[in-house]
């Protein structure tokens with residue numbers, strides 16, 4: 230079966246946009262780790278919503294790739310939850326439809342944020358040599374902004390096709406959306422934490438995506 234052309238694959242599904250004035254849910258409505266009680270202002274995207282949206286993205290990916298195999302390149306650290314859950318949903322869908330997508334996973338680590346500010350220098354930590362991608366299909370799983378630089382790096386290894394899945398794409402921030410084929414949520418350009426996204430290494434252990442409070446920003450600032 231020939232490879233699907235990229236024009237049939239891009240930007241699946243209707244917009245899943247979170248509006249600029251969305252305040253998030255009150256903390257009283259959901260459970261979260263007690264130790265972050267004063268540090269988060271609101272629950273921006275509850276864990277259950279993240280999971281269901283991720284399941285939907287897995288459907289799109291299964292439809293697009295059918296009988297192929299994919300090499301997933303997970304961008305650490307912030308992408309580890311999304312990557313794990315997305316791959317899990319792909320496996321479940323395969324099991325339920327008896328149409329398995331052969332999936333392998335590799336990891337790369339990027340760092341570009343200091344406190345809640347994006348910095349110009351992108352550090353690729355760990356696996357710099359991506360030659361295992363040559364001629365493979367890969368879905369880069371990331372949460373946004375560093376995508377452009379990473380894609381440039383990945384393309385030097387000449388993969389057969391590259392598709393990007395991102396849980397969050399920030400409006401205005403950059404051109405990340407046009408680079409992201411499977412978008413979880415388009416959100417306003419604001420700093421969020423949780424579901425593996427950190428603020429100076431804290432909040433990765435929060436299941437929901439949340440907005441920091443002023444207290445939280447001060448407490449964990451470096």
Ligand code: HPA
Pocket residue numbers: 307342372373374419420421422426427428
């Ligand atoms: N939160 C945490 N890490 C990030 C973000 C964010 O909003 N954007 C890019 N890296």
Ligand code: MG
Pocket residue numbers: 307342426427428429430
């Ligand atoms: Mg970070």
